[in-house]
Amino acid sequence: MRKFLIAILAAFVLLAPTTAVAQTQPSGGTFALPITDDPQMWPLVGGLFNILVNKALYSTLFRYDLATLEPVGDLVDTYEISADGLVYTLRLRGNVTWHDGAPFTSSDVIFTMGLWRNPEVPFFLRSNFRLVEEVSAPDATTVVVRLSQPQASFPSLLAYLTNMLPEHLLKDLTPQELVNPTTFLRNPIGTGPFKFAEFRAGAFVRLERHDAYFAGTPHLDALVYRVVPDANSQLALLQSGELDLVVIEAFQLEAIERNRSIQIQSVPIVRHEFIGINGSLPGLSDVAVRRALTLALDRQQILETVFRGRGQVATGPFPASMGWAFDATIEPLPYDPEEAKRVLEDAGWTLGGDGVRQKDGERLSFTILYDPGNPTRARTALIAQQYWAEIGVQTDFETSDYGPIVARIRRSPPEYALNPNYLITPPDPDGVANYYLSGSTVNSWVYQNPEIDRLFGVAATASDRAARQAAYHQIQAIIHDEQPNVFTVYPDEIQALSASVAVFPQAGFRDALAWAHLIQKR
Amino acid sequence: MTTYVVRRVIESVALVLVVTIVTFALIHAAPGGPSILLDPNMSPADTERLRAVYGLDRPVVEQYVRWLGQLLRGNLGFSLGVGRPVSELMSTALPATLLLSGTALFVSLVLAIPLGIAAAVYRGTWFDQLITSISFMGLSLPVFWYGLILIIVFSITLPWLPAGGMFTPGRESFPDLLAHLILPTVTLATVNVAQLVRYTRSAMIGVLRQDYVRTARAKGVPAVRVVTLHAFRTALIPVVTLLGVLIPRLVGGAAVTESVFSWPGMGRLAISAAFRQDYPTIMGITLMISLIVVASNLVVDLLYARLDPRVSFR
Numbered sequence: 095m096r097k098f099l100i101a102i103l104a105a106f107v108l109l110a111p112t113t114a115v116a117q118t119q120p121s122g123g124t125f126a127l128p129i130t131d132d133p134q135m136w137p138l139v140g141g142l143f144n145i146l147v148n149k150a151l152y153s154t155l156f157r158y159d160l161a162t163l164e165p166v167g168d169l170v171d172t173y174e175i176s177a178d179g180l181v182y183t184l185r186l187r188g189n190v191t192w193h194d195g196a197p198f199t200s201s202d203v204i205f206t207m208g209l210w211r212n213p214e215v216p217f218f219l220r221s222n223f224r225l226v227e228e229v230s231a232p233d234a235t236t237v238v239v240r241l242s243q244p245q246a247s248f249p250s251l252l253a254y255l256t257n258m259l260p261e262h263l264l265k266d267l268t269p270q271e272l273v274n275p276t277t278f279l280r281n282p283i284g285t286g287p288f289k290f291a292e293f294r295a296g297a298f299v300r301l302e303r304h305d306a307y308f309a310g311t312p313h314l315d316a317l318v319y320r321v322v323p324d325a326n327s328q329l330a331l332l333q334s335g336e337l338d339l340v341v342i343e344a345f346q347l348e349a350i351e352r353n354r355s356i357q358i359q360s361v362p363i364v365r366h367e368f369i370g371i372n373g374s375l376p377g378l379s380d381v382a383v384r385r386a387l388t389l390a391l392d393r394q395q396i397l398e399t400v401f402r403g404r405g406q407v408a409t410g411p412f413p414a415s416m417g418w419a420f421d422a423t424i425e426p427l428p429y430d431p432e433e434a435k436r437v438l439e440d441a442g443w444t445l446g447g448d449g450v451r452q453k454d455g456e457r458l459s460f461t462i463l464y465d466p467g468n469p470t471r472a473r474t475a476l477i478a479q480q481y482w483a484e485i486g487v488q489t490d491f492e493t494s495d496y497g498p499i500v501a502r503i504r505r506s507p508p509e510y511a512l513n514p515n516y517l518i519t520p521p522d523p524d525g526v527a528n529y530y531l532s533g534s535t536v537n538s539w540v541y542q543n544p545e546i547d548r549l550f551g552v553a554a555t556a557s558d559r560a561a562r563q564a565a566y567h568q569i570q571a572i573i574h575d576e577q578p579n580v581f582t583v584y585p586d587e588i589q590a591l592s593a594s595v596a597v598f599p600q601a602g603f604r605d606a607l608a609w610a611h612l613i614q615k616r
Numbered sequence: 617m618t619t620y621v622v623r624r625v626i627e628s629v630a631l632v633l634v635v636t637i638v639t640f641a642l643i644h645a646a647p648g649g650p651s652i653l654l655d656p657n658m659s660p661a662d663t664e665r666l667r668a669v670y671g672l673d674r675p676v677v678e679q680y681v682r683w684l685g686q687l688l689r690g691n692l693g694f695s696l697g698v699g700r701p702v703s704e705l706m707s708t709a710l711p712a713t714l715l716l717s718g719t720a721l722f723v724s725l726v727l728a729i730p731l732g733i734a735a736a737v738y739r740g741t742w743f744d745q746l747i748t749s750i751s752f753m754g755l756s757l758p759v760f761w762y763g764l765i766l767i768i769v770f771s772i773t774l775p776w777l778p779a780g781g782m783f784t785p786g787r788e789s790f791p792d793l794l795a796h797l798i799l800p801t802v803t804l805a806t807v808n809v810a811q812l813v814r815y816t817r818s819a820m821i822g823v824l825r826q827d828y829v830r831t832a833r834a835k836g837v838p839a840v841r842v843v844t845l846h847a848f849r850t851a852l853i854p855v856v857t858l859l860g861v862l863i864p865r866l867v868g869g870a871a872v873t874e875s876v877f878s879w880p881g882m883g884r885l886a887i888s889a890a891f892r893q894d895y896p897t898i899m900g901i902t903l904m905i906s907l908i909v910v911a912s913n914l915v916v917d918l919l920y921a922r923l924d925p926r927v928s929f930r
Binding site: 291297316535 | 647648658660661666694768779782877
């Protein structure tokens with residue numbers, strides 16, 4: 095017993111210094127969130143663990159309004175569009191400095207857009223700027239961008255992960271060096287609300303408040319991104335108060351929703367969940383079969399069980415969070431297995447002796463490819479299998495890691511039949527176009543419809559909001575008819591926040607972090 | 617002795633080379649490919665450009681020869697996805713792992729060897745049974761579960777210790793490091809102690825039965841001297857064998873423990889490199905671990921000669 099007491103005492107002595115430090119915490123506080131891998135902090139490459147850091151470290155020309163997701167000025171103060179929709183005149187804020195004190199000017203914009211357009215430098219969002227023809231700067235705070243054809247989503251795309259880079263630090267690098275500018279990345283310089291302070295490989299990146307931030311001094315003292323790949327460990331660190339935000343999936347809610355040190359915030363984001371269909375396969379190329387697959391699946395039940403009711407049933411690839419572009423008048427196909435059977439009968443798919451429908455020797459028997467590591471997609475696959483069996487569509491499973499799955503569904507032709515998946519897209523519906531345009535490399539469903547191609551073209555170039563809206567509504571109607579994929583749910587993003595967080599903007603955390611100066615701790 | 621060592625070193629280098637060839641072939645055969653090439657937004661032209669920049673468009677054999685050529689110039693290459701030199705990633709992960717595993721191994725040895733000897737000496741008593749059953753439990757604990765339980769108890773329910781990481785970002789200090797070290801050390805040491813206790817105990821039991829021990833006792837050598845001097849040295853042989861297995865693990869990092877406690881060490885580096893199919897990092901880690909495995913096997917074999925009079929090298 096005495097030894098036990100000594101051990102306890104020893105533990106207290108050991109812990110005393112940490113406790114003392116915690117009490118002298120500065121008023122602004124530190125906000126910590128997890129990332130899954132070491133960030134490169136280089137905006138020309140993707141990956142969520144990079145993007146989340148870049149959001150607070152760098153700025154973009156535009157960012158998304160947190161309520162409407164419409165693009166509003168970030169580094170841009172005001173802008174004008176020429177009557178023909180081809181020329182954007184961007185007037186930059188005059189009071190912006192890089193973290194090293196150098197002024198931010200139009201030549202930084204010219205330099206960064208030059209990188210986006212330089213085919214020698216790999217850039218993951220290049221296709222968003224394929225219409226940029228010429229960029230010029232009449233003076234230090236004005237940039238004129240000429241497009242080869244009107245692109246109504248241009249400001250929205252300029253808000254999407256396209257951070258401005260400092261010309262004065264990068265201009266002498268070769269394209270080869272710009273793939274990975276190691277010296278610059280040891281001390282990256284941006285114009286965002288937080289500046290780089292410290293990186294520890296495998297452990298964390300710490301950003302400190304940029305006092306000269308142009309949109310107001312950030313509340314926090316520091317923003318910390320901790321490298322924690324394991325989801326259970328993330329939740330443990332949240333509960334022990336070492337993390338302030340963990341974005342969780344619905345199945346994790348149960349573990350923490352009764353914990354009083356955690357507040358849950360659900361926000362709609364531009365994300366849709368679906369079961370991808372390889373439309374080039376016999377059977378799945380038949381619209382009747384695809385409609386039947388949707389009719390036979392109780393998507394309300396998927397919403398309730400897999401997503402714990404946080405979200406809404408989907409009607410297509412444009413989530414309701416897209417606002418003006420979303421057509422709320424389209425009713426989701428009902429759960430109606432009898433109707434599904436009728437649709438299949440009418441199309442000539444009749445039940446065989448083995449309980450599986452067939453037509454001209456083709457059986458409705460497919461493999462669902464999914465990654466078992468993600469319970470959301472795994473449970474969707476299991477539920478779909480049961481429902482589809484009831485209408486005579488037989489499915490079996492193949493599992494694999496997510497990376498190889500993405501590689502397989504992106505091959506041409508894609509190597510899969512059915513695959514539960516999700517997409518997070520820019521809030522402008524033009525960002526979805528690529529996934530449904532005939533022959534596009536990311537159209538993994540091999541969906542082809544000349545009318546869809548035409549309407550996406552119309553909507554992309556129309557400068558008038560009403561004309562764009564009409565075209566997108568038509569697209570949604572056609573997609574609803576043809577069901578290129580089984581669209582399941584528009585899930586909310588579920589943010590588990592530490593009780594010590596006073597303000598975290600009510601938006602998806604990707605967008606909220608572009609406004610990181612607003613985050614407040616208690 | 618020298619010829620033996622030289623021969624063993626040459627054999628070891630050849631073995632390591634084979635290991636790198638097999639690993640290189642395996643990781644390139646794995647489906648998917650590096651995650652940096654899988655960004656759904658990236659155009660095929662940009663993917664190809666990136667592939668070319670990293671030399672991934674060359675035939676696998678050529679890629680291997682290039683890798684080996686770079687290696688001979690002391691260059692482990694560039695990580696795919698993190699954008700830092702592999703040597704830099706490893707040189708920050710290795711000290712973290714050595715600290716954690718070293719502490720855990722030290723704690724394990726200090727606890728396990730006396731306990732193992734005592735269990736052997738008092739064989740069949742309640743003490744022996746207690747030690748044996750506890751070490752059985754230790755061996756059968758799933759580490760990821762046990763680690764999480766420790767976190768729930770000591771970081772969440774009783775908020776005494778940090779739940780993960782090596783430092784509190786921005787407030788690094790020695791006491792802070794110690795606080796972060798406790799739970800992962802306990803997790804790792806529990807398993808090691810369990811293994812080592814069982815080895816030490818059974819080795820000691822075997823040795824205590826031998827004739828020379830009986831002779832020593834008959835000569836009137838005090839019991840403590842018999843156990844510590846006569847018997848223990850011989851009993852160390854199997855324990856040293858086990859150490860030969862534990863030491864490479866020390867460097868390779870305890871992948872599961874490091875993951876559960878977000879410890880920025882080699883094991884976790886290996887896992888994330890494998891997930892993003894970061895070929896150069898996987899190769900760097902494999903190379904280092906296989907070098908250490910062959911080296912520690914060599915050292916263990918040489919130690920036998922010192923410990924076991926029946927073994928000699930010619």
